[in-house]
Amino acid sequence: MTVSEDLPTLEALRSPALGDNPHLRRMQAEKPLWRVRTATGDEGWLVLGHSEIKQLMLDPRLGRTHPNPEQAAQAAKNPIFELIASTGAGSDPHEMHQQVRALLIPYFTSKRMKELRQGIERIVHEAVDELLTMTPPVDLQPAFSLPVPLRVLCELMGVPEEERDQLAVLLDGMHGTGENSSAEGAAAFFAYLSDLVDRKRADPGDDLISGICPQLENNQLVVVIVCLLLFAGHESIATHIGNGMARLLTRPDLREAVTGDPELMHTAVEEMLRTANFGGGWQPHYALEDIELCGEKISAGDLVLPDFAMANFDPRSFAEPERVDFHRTPNPHLTFAHGAWYCIGAPLARLELNIAFTALLTRIPTLRLTVEPEELTDPEKVRTRLSATLAWLPVAW
Numbered sequence: 001m002t003v004s005e006d007l008p009t010l011e012a013l014r015s016p017a018l019g020d021n022p023h024l025r026r027m028q029a030e031k032p033l034w035r036v037r038t039a040t041g042d043e044g045w046l047v048l049g050h051s052e053i054k055q056l057m058l059d060p061r062l063g064r065t066h067p068n069p070e071q072a073a074q075a076a077k078n079p080i081f082e083l084i085a086s087t088g089a090g091s092d093p094h095e096m097h098q099q100v101r102a103l104l105i106p107y108f109t110s111k112r113m114k115e116l117r118q119g120i121e122r123i124v125h126e127a128v129d130e131l132l133t134m135t136p137p138v139d140l141q142p143a144f145s146l147p148v149p150l151r152v153l154c155e156l157m158g159v160p161e162e163e164r165d166q167l168a169v170l171l172d173g174m175h176g177t178g179e180n181s182s183a184e185g186a187a188a189f190f191a192y193l194s195d196l197v198d199r200k201r202a203d204p205g206d207d208l209i210s211g212i213c214p215q216l217e218n219n220q221l222v223v224v225i226v227c228l229l230l231f232a233g234h235e236s237i238a239t240h241i242g243n244g245m246a247r248l249l250t251r252p253d254l255r256e257a258v259t260g261d262p263e264l265m266h267t268a269v270e271e272m273l274r275t276a277n278f279g280g281g282w283q284p285h286y287a288l289e290d291i292e293l294c295g296e297k298i299s300a301g302d303l304v305l306p307d308f309a310m311a312n313f314d315p316r317s318f319a320e321p322e323r324v325d326f327h328r329t330p331n332p333h334l335t336f337a338h339g340a341w342y343c344i345g346a347p348l349a350r351l352e353l354n355i356a357f358t359a360l361l362t363r364i365p366t367l368r369l370t371v372e373p374e375e376l377t378d379p380e381k382v383r384t385r386l387s388a389t390l391a392w393l394p395v396a397w
Helices: 022-030 050-057 079-086 093-108 110-132 140-145 147-157 161-173 179-202 208-215 219-250 252-260 262-274 346-363 373-377
Strands: 033-037 043-047 285-287 291-293 296-298 303-306 394-396
Touching: 043 050, 050 291, 050 303, 093 110, 093 208, 093 219, 093 346, 110 140, 110 147, 110 346, 140 147, 140 219, 147 161, 147 208, 147 219, 147 346, 161 179, 179 208, 179 219, 208 219, 219 252, 219 262, 219 346, 219 373, 252 262, 252 346, 262 346
Parallel strands: 043 303
Antiparallel strands: 033 043, 285 303, 291 296
């Protein structure tokens, strides 16, 4: 790519949850592929079109790991991913990707979800019980949205119950202020996971970590897999719980629709997944070979940033994309990516969201916001570590 000083910057294009993004909308309407500059000063390709992202997700020439990590353009500095890269686990991205999927798919089948439902319902209802002991107003993000998906993952992976609070603290430590504190927190997090994997090898149980250990000799690779599961299944689900509840609490018509017809919750969850964010959740990919897209040449090694959130608002793929329609079907949103990159944890995410929304609305029918909707994205009110989402979600009942 030729260097240009007037490229749009990613930071300038971010938008709050539940808020429109006129800048990205204008860009999407003009063309689906843009060169941009990242927060690190690197250049990359921002993809805004629904069909274009689907095309890329099916292209074997696109991967998640740069063939020469030290030369890779970055979307942002992230010590977590630097530690992952240092393990060498991504040296052959396609081989690793297929290997990991094959190992994990048995833990996310429909049969497995049926087995997990009762445990998830117990976790959610215990969290509601805890919430009801608090004195409102209560910020729903740290009180419910964050702990629920972490507890579900801990059960799935076999984290001892007495260590789950410790794991939550370590996750917080990864998000310390300043590059050094965050790097130190990431190192402590990896050290804990490494020790947990060692213990699972010595004394296996009926859980995911114990199940994949015998199939992988490399402890570092097991740690990376567990770490990525936590990234994908903790804060992302917490974000969707928070954004979905904010949607339901600010739109009485939508709330009445799902409380009046519980069967509607399935399509409602899909629509809340589609409309959760208006751009900004960019996942770094890299061209493994030259790729031509929209008349542009994406060169081997180039950073590619599919904007799945904006693709979900592409008017070429969705009628009236800004309208939240709980009856929308089909709903081919890309929140869980597509093709070989489709999130294997999607069934678990859907199940958690369905159970969480249903429990909150039925057990606390008087649940309400205690601030005006516009205050939910006030950057001065940030009280949790969740990124690209609500600043807070204060509720009462």
